[in-house]
Structure formats: C-alpha cells, structure tokens
Amino acid sequence: MRIAFFALLFLACNTGIAQQIKYTAGNNDWDADSLGNQRVVLSADAKGAKVVKAVINWRRSDYHPEIKQLLVVDASTNKRIDNVKVDAITREKGTIYFEPSSGTQYYVYYLPYKIDRKSNYPNAKYLKPQETANADWLQSIASTKDTPLAKVVSIESVNAFNSFYPMEVIATASEVKALESKYPSKKYLVFPEDRMHPIKMKHDLPQRWILKGLTSTFNGKTDRGENYAYQLGIYPVSNDLKKVKITFSDLKGAKGTISSKVMSCLNTSGIDYKGNPFSKQVDVAKGDVQAMWCLVNVPQNVSAGIYTGYATISAEGVPATRINIALKVDNKIAPKGGVNEPQKQTRLTWLNSTMAQKNDVIKPYIPLKVDGQSISLLGRKVILDNTGFPKNIETFFTPEMTEMTDKPKQLLNQPISFMLETKDGEKELWKPSAVKFTDKTPGTVKWESQNTVPGLRMDVCGSIEFDGFIAYTVKLTALHDISFNDLRLHIPMNKKAATYMMGLNLKGEKRPDTYEWKWDVAHKNQDGAWIGSVNAGLQYSLRDEHYVRPLNTNFYLQRPLLLPASWGNDNKGGIRISEADSTVWVNNYSGSRSMKKGEVLYYNFNLLITPFHTINTNFQWATRFYHKYNNLDTIKATGATVVNIHHGTPINPYINYPFIAHDAMKAYIDEAHRKGLKVKIYNTIRELSNSAYELYPLRSLGHEVFSPGKGGGYSWLQEHLGDDYIAAWYVPEYKDAAIINSGMNRWHNYYVEGMNWLVQNVEIDGIYLDDVAFDRVTMKRIKRVLTADGHPGIIDLHSANQYDKADGFNNSANLYMENFPYLNRLWFGEYFDYEKNSPDFFLTEVSGIPFGLMGEMLQGGGNPWRGMVYGMTNRMPWSDNADPRPIWHAWDDFGMQNGKMIGYWVDDCPVKTNNPEVLATVYKKDKSALVSIASWAADDVNIKLKIDWKALGIDPSKATITAPEVKNFQPKADFQDGHDIKVEKGKGWMLIVTEK
Template sequence: MNLDAQIESDGNMEYKIVLIAREDGEINDIALQTELAPGIARYMMGLGEKGGYCPKNFDWKWSVEKNQDAVWTGDVNAGLQLRFYDDKYERPLNTNFYHQKPLHMPVSWCNDGNGGIKLTTTGENMLVNAYSGKRAVKKGDRLYYYFNVLVTPFRTINTDKQWHDRYYHGYDFIDKTHDFGATVVNIHHATGINPFINYPFLRTKEMKAYIDGAHALDMKVKIYNTVRELTNSCVEIFALRSLNGEIFSKGKGGGYSWLQEHYDQDYIAAWFAYTVKDAAIVNTGVSRWHNYYMEGLDWLVKNVGIDGLYIDDLAFDRMSMKRVRKILNRTNPGAMIDLHSANQFNEKDGFANSANLYLEHFPYLDRLWFGEYFDYDMPPEFWIVEVSGIPYGLMGEMLWEGGNKWRGMIYGMTGRNPGYGVDNRPLWNFWDEVGLKGSEMIGYWVSDNPVKTGKERTLATVYRKMGQKAVISLATWEDQDAEVSLQIDWAKLGLDPAKVTLHAPAIENFQPEKTWKPGETITVPKGKGWLIVVE
C-alpha cells in the first residue's frame, strides 16, 4: 500500500491510497469507515438526497447518470464532507451539460456497480461506510482509492459584513446606484462595459471609468468572469479551437447561426445573449486556459481596478480558486467573490446539490446567491443546508422570484436588487435604525436560543445587543397563520420584562406597525413573519 496525504489550513484533507496486489486473489471488500460523534449528523446533503435532516439509515450506489461522488453530513458548528474518486478523475461539466461529460466512475470505489455508501445509525453515533464490494485481482493490479475530507464550518459567519455589503446586481448610472444605497455593484455580462461573456477585455477603458466613479463614492465593483464558457468575440478563439479539444468540450454543435457557420461542428453551444449577439461555447473542465484566466484576472485587478468576481456556477477546481483568491488579495485585499448557482438537483445536472458540488471552494468566497429553481417553500432544514451557507461559515442572498424576505431574515438573508422587483431599501433602513451592525446572531438552530416559539414550523432567530435591545426575526412555514406565545429567557437578553415592549415598526412591503406586551400571543401570517424590536 502506498499512501500520500496532505492537510491544509482551510480544512481540506486529501488522501491518495494505492493498493497493489502481490498475488492473484479474491477480495471481499475494501472500504473506508468513519463514525460521527453523537449530535453531529443532524443534517445531510448529497448522494441523491436534498439538503435536510440526516436519515437514520441510507444506502447509495454509484451511477454515471448521477453527478454524485460526495456526501456532507453535520450540524451548524461541525460537519464533514467525504468525496471519492480515483487517478482518472476529470471534472465533469455542470449546469445543463453534465451528461455531455459526466463523472468518470472510479474503478476502485465503483467496482462495476458493486460499490456504494451506507449511513447507519448505531446508538447515538452515525457510521459512514464507503464500500467497494467483492472483486478479483491479478498480481500487480493497482487500485486507486482516493478521497477528500472537508471539515466545516470553514470560519465563523461575519454578520457585520452581511449588513454592510449591500449588493446591486445591475449596470446602471453609478450615482443612481449609490443613491439607492448599494455599496457593491455586480456587472453582469451582456452589459455596456462587459458585453462578452467571460472575456472582459474589449471595453476596458469604459469599465475603468465606471469603476473609478464608483471608487470615488466608496463603492466596489465586481464583474462577471469565469471559465465555464467563452464568447465567440474572444480574439484568440480560433487559436484555442485548434488545440483539438483541450480548451473546448466536444459536442454536436448547433446553436446560434454564427457558431454553425464558423465552427462547423465538435462544440457544445452555450449561452446566447441576443441583445449583443454574443454566442458562447462550453469549455472543458480544467485546461491551460485557466492560466490565461489567472493572468487576465491579475491584469484586470491591477489596471482596471475591479474589486472582485461574480461567479456564475463554477467550472474550475479548488486549486484554481486558491489562485484566484491569492491574485485578488495581493493587489486588492478587500476584493470579494460571490458565487451564484442555479439549483443543480434535476435530471440534466445529475441531481447534484449546489452547495455540496462547490463546497471545496467555500473557504475562498464572501457570499452565496442560490439561485434559480431553488424552492423557498422547502422546509427550514433545506434552507439551513442548501441555501443559507451558515453551516459552512458563509451567508447568502435569495434569487428565484425574489425569495421569501420573512424567512430569509431568519438566516440574515434578503433578495438581491433589482431582479424580480426586489427593493431592499426598507429593510436596509430598518437595519440602520435599530443598529443591527454589532449585534450577535443567535439562530433558531442554537439549542439555548433565548427566544423560542414552541413550534416546529414557526421559528425565531435573535439579533442580540446584550443589555440594550434585541431584534427577533419570526417566520413561519405553517400551512395557515401561526399563533405563538414567545418563551423568552430575559436574563440571556440582559433585559427586564417589566420595562420592555415588543414593537414591530412599520417596514414598507414587509410589515405594518404593531406592539405587544411580553407573553401576548403573536399571529404570524402564513408564509410571512415579523421583525420585532425588544427594548
């Protein structure tokens, strides 16, 4: 047996085990087994399961139809992801294109479909058994059992940063965006200063002028730029096409007429922005194009002044993300990266969980934006695992149809301006008026949360300023209005119940003004909630 292993500061552990047969023989099983301590395996995602409570017993088998090679299980303050692969691993395509370049089934772990993963509850512990089953080996055969371990969370959440960094996802006059109250602007592709997808080098003078104007107003500007696909306006496009599939994935062609006329075949048509007639084709997983991407990013930070990246699903590996983060930090230590992902849990994407798929990148991100097709009517256990980012040390925003602002505030989340008519200004004003910055977030998932509802589907998160005030965020997942009488541990808030009121100030398009006395019943409207100031 040969073992090569390393551990890094971000919680990533990589193990590469090579087993070499000394003689012909039959093997009953080769497996990796680990046990999670009591209370850790509260939630789970991966292996065909949506984020939620961890089942007591679970059995999964390898299948090339599924973009599934990892499982995360844990709680907010402790969790573990295990990912399994071998020496032939290549990053598959994602976001609508998985089946055109699916996972390579690891010969070791998969073993012609005999391998799988079992979760078994033993007393208070959870046993994880990644097995490969019976097999015959010949003398000299080598089996490559590789696996990665990620320990979560990667850091503590930074709520003050969440309250301060106010995003506007749109290209507009910078004075208008500043007056709106935003502090961070994301410039998407197919816009005046960034028209061509993943090739932001043809309007750099205009982009720099815009960014300089934003910096003068103490605002930051991030741009859409990744490597999942590449515009037909790329100057080097035909040179890259000549590299025989190294840079671009091969496929059936089609798409926008220009692509068919100039590329003929052997490509996968990707995004088409009709407003600027920008047509893209799909890149391969990892290639030398990543080096170009890194050098281009370095040039943009130094010469154009960008403040980070908006990444629309990830098509590069963890090592590339580390390089991106280092490039940004060297020149602009305050630069930010936010990750958007459409929900990958569908047939086209191999029923992958976005958070599980990209978890190795999370130590280097500043915010999540999940995303198209995420169902915000899913229960709280789905929110905490797949939407909020909190178990991994991140916070996020909602996208699809604007999200649910009442449930979002349970996790410190809003929608993102201005899509789907989202206007966060009333909430931003409330945050400032009550002084949410500097408060301590105590979520409903914390066992000794000082405010409890006594309900399973109506929950309370507290933003506490000890001895001064508290903001209680209430939201319900009930099928009807919920009646709750809050159970408050006043000592943990540092407040005297005889001297306080529970006041919900009027917040436009969120709640009317209302006041309660301690102990009075609060009606939480179906699908909504309250922000209640206690002082």
C-alpha cells in the same frame, strides 16, 4: 460605414486563378436573422432581358451548400425575386439564373436561416431550397440565347466579425492538386502564417496560401520584450501524420542571440492548471490542417535588428522539414510583453502561467501547525492515526458561528479506517507503519503511511491545506493473487456532528437514521456527501486516479463522472449509512473482487472539514449588492455599496471575456470609486465568448480547452466553427455566442493572469461567479490575485439549483463547497423554492451558515420573512416585487452592526416560540434585540414567545416588544410578553425587544 477587405493584388502566375473577388463587410446593413450573414453583390445591366445568368466563385467553407436556400433580392427595391433557378451549386462555385427587375444591382443571400426559438440557447436552422419560379419563366431559360451575364461585384458579410476573408475562403480542388503536384516527394506541407491571420479551417486550405505559394521562410516583426507568436500550418498530403513535434534553434543577429529556451509550441507542451509541465501528442489526419502556434518571448534586453534561425517540424516515419525564421526586432519596448494588445495574440503565453500557484496562506486562514501527529488550522484540528487516516477531527466554532471557542466538538467517535472482509467473512486488521511527514509548510502538510494485510499492501499518502481540505491517495497493491468480499471505508461520525445531510440523492435535510445509495454516474453527478451540524461537519468524495471534473450547469449528461474502478467496481459499490447509539456509521463499500499479483487499485478520497471560518455578520449588514449596470448616482441613492456588472452590458459585453471594452469599464469603475462604491464584474470559465481574440489558437489545441460536441447553436458558431463544440449562452443584443469549456485545463492559467490584469489595470474590486467550472486550485489562485496589494477581492457565487436531470441531481452547495473557503457571499438562486422547502433546506443549501458564509435569495424575490431568520434578503434590483431597501432600513434603524446573531438552530437561543414550525433567530445587542420570526406552518397560527430574559440581557419589567413598520413586510404593532402573536402562513415578524 463599410470596411473593405481586398484580396491580394497579385496573382501567382501558376495558380490558374482568372479573377480575384473583392470581399467587403457591411455595418449590419440588413437583418441577418432573416437573410443570413453573407451575400454576393451582383451587377446586371440587362434591360428587357427575361433571364440573367450569374456564375459565383464563392469558395464556401460550409458543407452541402446544395441543400441550402438562395435568396435573390433587387438592391434598389429590397424585394425578393421569385423567378430564380439554381443550375449547379458546389462549395467552390454556384451558377444561377434569375429574372432581372428594374434595378442593376442584386444581392444573392446564400446562407439564410431562421432561429428555432428566441432564447439564450438559440439554434439556427438553415433554410432548404424551395421552388418559387413559375413554370413559364423556367421554360423560357432553355429558349433564351446569349443569356446576359451578371458581374460579381463583391462578396459581403453583414459585418466584419462575420467575414470569411481571408482565412475561411477555401482553395479549390484543382488549386490544391496543382500545389501538391509541384512537391511530389513531400509527405506533408508546412505553411508559415503570421499571428494576425489565425488558421481557422481544419479541413480545407485557404485560398490565401495558394496565392502566397509554399515558402520555407517565415518573416515576422516584433518589439523588444514582446510575447510574439506565429503559426505553422501542417497539411499531410499522402498519409496521416503521427507525433508531430517542433524544435527551435537559437535566433542569431548581428548584435546578439534570442535563445531557443524562450521558444515553445503551444500545441505540443505546456504547464497545466496545477503548475505541472506536460507534453501533448499531436496527430494530423491526411487532408486536414493543423495550426501549430509557436511562441517567442522576446527578451527586453535584446538589441534591435534581424534575428534568423529555424524551426524543425518532424513526425513519425517522415522526413523533417525546416522552416527558416527571420524575426525583425524593433527598438521599441513592448510594455509587459505587449499584453495590452491581445489582438496580436500576446497573451497566449498566459496559457502556461504559474501565477499565484504557490500555496501561500490566504486570509483569514492561519499557517498549519504540526504537533506530533496533530495538525492545527483555523478553528479545526486533525489528529492522525498510525494508518495515516484521521483518528479524530475537532472543530472549535460556537453554535452561533460568530466566534471560536477552546472547547472542541468531536466529528469522529472512532478513527476513519479501511476494512477488508475476506472470502471467509473475516475482517482483517491492517498493520500500519508509523506516520511519516514528508512536507511541512504553512500552507500544506503532507504525510504517508504503509498498511498491510496478508496479500495486500495499502500505501496511504495524505495532505491537508490551510483551509481544511484533505486529499488522500490510497494505493492498493496485490502482493499475490487474491479475492475478497469487500473493501470499505468507514467514517464513524459523532451523532452530535451529523445532524444534517446533503448529497447522494438527498436535498439538504435532517440526516436519515439509515440510508442506501448506489453509483449511477450516467445520470447523477454524485460521488459523496456533506454530513454535519452547523458548527462541525465533513464533506467527502470518492474518486480514483482517473477522476475528471464533469461538466455542470445543464451540461452534465454530455460529460458525466467516470465510474471509479475501485469504488464503483462494475456498480457493486455503494454507500450505506446507519446509526448505532452515539455513532453514525458511513460505510463506503466496493464489493467483492479479485486482484492479480501486482495489480493496483486507487481508493482515493477527499475530505473537507466544515465550517471554514466564522460568519462575518457585519459584512452582511454593510455590504449591499446592486446587481445591474446602471447610472452610478442612481445606484448610490439606493443605499447599495457594491455594483455587480453582468456580461451583456456596455462595459462588459462578452461572456467571460471582459477585455474588449476595458477602457469603458475602467472609466465606470473610477467614477464608482469616487462615489464610494465598489464594482465587481461577471467573469467565470464555464463557457467562452466567440469574440475572444484567442478563440482559434484555443481551438487548435483540440479538446484541451473546448468540449467536444455536436455543434449547432447561433449562426456564427455554425459558420465559423463548423462542428465539434457545444453551443452555450447567447446574448442577442451583442450577438455574443459562447461555447463550452472542457473543464480543467490551461485556460485557467489565462484566467488567473487575466484577472490579475483586470485588478492591476482596471481596478475591479472582485468578481461575480455565475456557477463555477473550476476547482479549488484555480479558486485559490484567483483569490490571491484579487486581494493582492490590498485590493478587496470580493467574490460572490450565484448558482441555479443543480438538483435536476441536466445537472446530474447534485446540490449546488455540495458541488461548489471546495470553493466556499474563498467566497464572501452566496446567491442561491434560480429554481430554489423558498416556499415549499424546509428550514433544514434553507440552512444547509441556501444560507451558507454551516460553512461560515451568508447568502441572499433570488427566485421570485425570495421569502423575506424566512430569509431574515438566516440574515438574508434578496438583491437589488433583481426582483420588482421584493425590494430589499425597507429591510436594509430596518437593519440600520436597529443598528445591526456589532450585534450577535443567535440562530434558531442554537439550543440555547434566548427567544423561541411555542410552535416548532415557527422559528425565531435573535440579533442581540446590549439591552436590545431584533427577533426575526418566520413560519413554515401549513396555515395561519397564533404563537407565544418563550424568552429567556436573563440570556437576552434585558429586564422583563422594563421590556417592550414592538414591530416597526417595514414596507411590504409588516405593519407597525405592539406586543405583550406572553400574549398571542398571529403569524400568517409563510410569513413572520421582525420584532424589536428593548429595555426602556
């Protein structure tokens, strides 16, 4: 079935347009990946003719059409015609000659391309002209008289989504000149446009505006309570426009008024993702077009009728322009602002949402408690020094990470401090004021302190949140001209709380005794590290006031970290770690510098105190993910309990935009709930589908939402976005092509609102995050809306290993740690090597255990023996060669629920082996235990178990040690205490120790 789009039926009498071309859309009637997405349909009844001429007024929005190939095809035979001559090609029109065949209808494909590689990151290359006509035929063109003319029947796109009509059909140069000449005194023109025709072209006027003519009035129609939107297209005629602004009057009707207070311009002002108001400067280059999206949140209690007023457009140094607004309000009420009809742009108001912004405490966390200069939170305590920095940090988690204790573990041996070294090599001691608390709420506590040395003042503003995140703004002001050798941050950690290290060029491993690191932001996404043990640790990151979250997931090099002016200091700064007795000194130095009187530097830094909470082993044993769209009966039969619906599936086809097939998604989720299954969906922010209704309004915001880039990618992106974007993931089955988000911006507000809509209307049970392009502010908001009204709000995070060149050599766990407090499970992930990496890498970078989480394996199905030491399996049905069901059954047979996990990392683990390269973790119950053994030895080895029977709670005289048969894992076997157990290289055992 074809959908026809007809041009306007009237012609403006002074446009000079002789004919209107009909635009139609097919139903994927041809192979676009070989012929292109666009074609001209010609009619030519030229029997016996050797040559036919076609003049096509195609009004193309692409540039340099003369270097792109044309393919002429006989519609009746679908065969290409070789004898074709291109006479003249411009963006406005093309003239071609071709030799007709037996048919009377012909297709001219004018944007044919080929895909350079079949992948999820394709790049369409447009074919260049090739001479296919023979010389004799070319010679005949010149001698042919009265060449028959082919008639342009229509311009057809492969489907409606690829159509250029009407907003990407360009006005000709003569039409634009004629329009401009009618208004010689105007420095710029303003074109009102409705919400259903988003302005798409930045460098051209659409023919639609020529046909409509310039008008000073916008007429719209809306419902009561609707989030209404319209556009004002700004077109500078004579000079660039600077500081474009729009103000609104009240709209007045016979029975009331719509206040200007409910009106705004999306392009000039808004609410950022942290909930702060902001304004933007809008400049428009001469000859460009800038869409200004205007919002009217129509009150629900307004009476039906016509409301009139005006919008005033102003810019620096030019007269203002008034556009009259006439808004007809129907009596119908738009439910919830009309957000269930997003194609009407009713959700644009979500971009300025503050939903879930209040920092309320999220379970399982507890309200912060201040006692003197001590701040208590779940499982941790921070004691402040008078400087405002931590004097000590304590954690109250047992080594097993399954419980909390009243015996604290000290993270610091001395207070965190800044050390100033003078030009003489002397160390100045800061004179602190008392700590002053400026805010005490259950979710956030803030304080400040002032510190001085001769010539410098250091203003310290700190805050801690209920999850253990501490942010410091450290403002250094020169009181007079001064020079010094170094200003460095000392973090003196307790050696017992600094076993492992991750970050700063190190994979998760035992912390080295000494270590040196230097800034390299051009290549490395590194500004700090995590140093800790399983039940106590500290992540820190060094920043200044200009910090912007870099891109991640293959795109770091396209927007890397900004070198902090303070810490980096023209690459003089760095980090030096050393060990002395029981203290690990983490010295973050910035090097020598001079400051002028009044000069300010910001030595900001963040801290995260780990772990965030105890691990929930019962959730791990009971919650089993099925990571694929499938028949629900089939899924339930596997024993899985939660279904993850990826994008690129029938009910979630478009990446990070799960709103188009929501009816089908809702039906699927309803059925799943009836069968006792939960359903989570893929939805994150890193990139956005080209199917998003709001794509062009977002593009009108410049680089606020989308990253700048060189363009390219799939054909739709090149043909409809043109340039200035980064092409991202592509799904061939749905022709879904995404572009990269710019990072932290107002799309996060939309994301929160959208997630809330999905919870309330589709009843999703959570989300599956595939890497994360947002920080903890958005994560907290998401967790709040996902868990509202008793919804489960399950979040699991997948990451491919970020420790590579394209990702700036960052560790996935280090990169995403600020989001860990709100996750339920990790899935790390592609390119994580489970065979060659050490147990320390497993523990710190994969398992999640030092942070209160548990995980699963992905790459190659993981190593099931090593995974079991950390309570991990792989995930169904992701790997054909590693089905987790046999292990699930073993868990159930043993009865893992309510058992106690005691990992090999616990000093008094009741079962160990006599080989340090073969590790054992115990899952302990009353009178029984499941002992998981895994080998990192280079060869097959024989080991003996070293069992503390008393700690295990089992009488050795009555004990049996058996290995149950577990398919693809181990055969059934019996063992005797003290006897050898053979462990194959890279494998292990799952042993049941029980009392008869």
